[in-house]
Amino acid sequence: MAIKKKMANKKKKVARKSNTKSKKKIKSIKKKKKVATNKSKIATKIKTKKPSKIIHLDKNKEITKERGKKMSTETVKGGVSASLDTSHLKVPFPFKKKYGNYIGGKFVEPKSGKYFDNVSPINNEVICQMARSDAKDVDAALDAAHEAFKEWGKTDITTRSNIMNKIADVLEKNLNLLATAECLDNGKPIRECMAADLPLVIDHWRYFAGVIRAEEGSVAEISNSQYSYNIPEPLGVVGQIVPWNFPLLMATWKLAPALAAGNCSVLKPAEQTPASIMLMMELIGDLLPPGVVNIVSGFGLEAGKPLASSDRIAKIAFTGETTTGRLIMQYAAQNLIPITLELGGKSPNVFFEDIMDKDDAFLDKCVEGFVMFNLNQGEVCTCPSRALVQESIYDKFMEKVIARTKAVVQDNPLKMETMIGAQASVEQMEKIKSYLDLGKKEGAKVLCGGDVAKLNSGLENGNYIQPTIFEGDNSMRIFQEEIFGPVVSVTKFKDEAHALEIANDTLYGLGAGVWTRNGNIAYRMGRGIQAGIVWTNCYHAYPAHSPFGGYKQSGVGRETHKMMLNHYRQNKNLHVSYAENKLGFF
């Protein structure tokens, strides 16, 4: 019901006309921006941004309005087809024809002059062109970041916090535009973009803006004349490689804590979804000193590898898969720098028999909890892609979840009523198909779905997979490997011990779900499952205040939560003696 309410509010907001009345303020901003491009004045620029002036918001409305006017001439050649029309969302087509890299506070051409086509998974039509960067562009971005770090690393916490709060405000004012961009770039349903992705993005900026204000170092009194002061310090310039499943949210998970901790970043978005982050930088770029955030688009081999292996980064953060994770660790070993890795999972979602003790709202919630494997088309590292259902309720519960799965609306992701959209790329769709094929060969029973979804009305070329439920055994590969699609593999368990055994019989340990009316079972299972996050009577909750990360082969380190700050910081220990007399050794 909460989702329904949110969706209704979003619709109202979409319909609301933007209020623009601050042209004078915009002029003053433009003047300020010119001044601020001088690198030596970074500190001055930060200090001149008074929190009381919410000029950026008004200005931003204007940006949106101006972009709308420009778009009629700046959309891809010949305009986009009707299936990519965004007018019903009351926002202009969000993308420019072409994007360079965002380096040193401005968009610059890739040094090679090369671009690549960015397609929308909705129908695989080209929506814009992106810089095809190489090592030279990465170097330029690192130059800008190192230059910016001289000042940014020393800014006071209040200043950084205020800037991040302003970023959140601007993103909030442009929520619908950014959500539409994310939908077009990634293929996820617009309602998820509006009710989940973007609100979480905004919340993460605000969380880290807030948490650094409340934080402080520590002092230990070693003796009455010796004190040990612990002061957190930023690492410097960090490299960040972002996946394609939540382009803006994953970028924010990495950028917000890094910036809050005082670092500068060179970030590479995935080549499958490179555009929405550029729109975000268009909107928030001038709130930050030039060079603090640099975005270099391009291919992994050509741009990601030079970044990950550079000896000019102080840390590398990566979300992806295990083989590349190992390679990134290798590069980090060669440079002796820290890493954080998030490498996926095969998350168990465990349903105990007592959930069916009553036919009530909670049971309905459990049914939804099962069907959560469809969120983001299953392209979530914590997708509940293994469901374990107690055998005593198996038939009755499965009847309910199959019916609910069949009711999932699959259509153009730009429609507000669509619940499942397009897989992010053709090759991802091919990979999922290969697993649908394998599941059948392994002898798993298809309870629903099981194939590519053929959609019409202009979506014939898009990447659509039917929500699929397989019934089988945990030893099958469809139970052991993250398919990263709307595919769940279900098996039965006898009792709690059996459930725990199956839940932990996996190489990974990122997320898990436990559904029961019994608090003791919930606690024991929660502690027993070897995973970084165990959702109890809920699933797919990603508030900034909950840490996210994996056990076993799911990765190293955590993201989100204030503990993330220490993945982007050094500790400076100042050990001070206030005694006048020598020790007496020499």
Place this chain on the structure above:
Amino acid sequence: MKVSATPTALELIEDLKETHGKDLLFHQSGGCCDGSAPMCYPAKEYMVGDQDVLIGEIGGIPFYISKTQHEAWKNTDLIIDCIKGMGGMFSLDNGTGRRFLTRSEICVPEGTSLN
């Protein structure tokens, strides 16, 4: 577990050898995003060791998988195919417009039966 390659995959391997030299290796990935993709690297750039299993060669290139993943995947043979696409992270197929894809068939481990 055995590994083989389709003619189109063998063609791509030959093209990669021409660009990057013959000393290459494959490592089967797992996990999310591009997980399950077979990654191809210059042999000197990717460290393999006791925790990996060499399951065969395709196009004269050794193909490795981690020991734990081998255990989980042991009932399947891998067929490396080539499809259109641009992903692949740091794998040498990245950006060529083609990429490797792992397909699978059920196999029977030596000394056991499917039942």
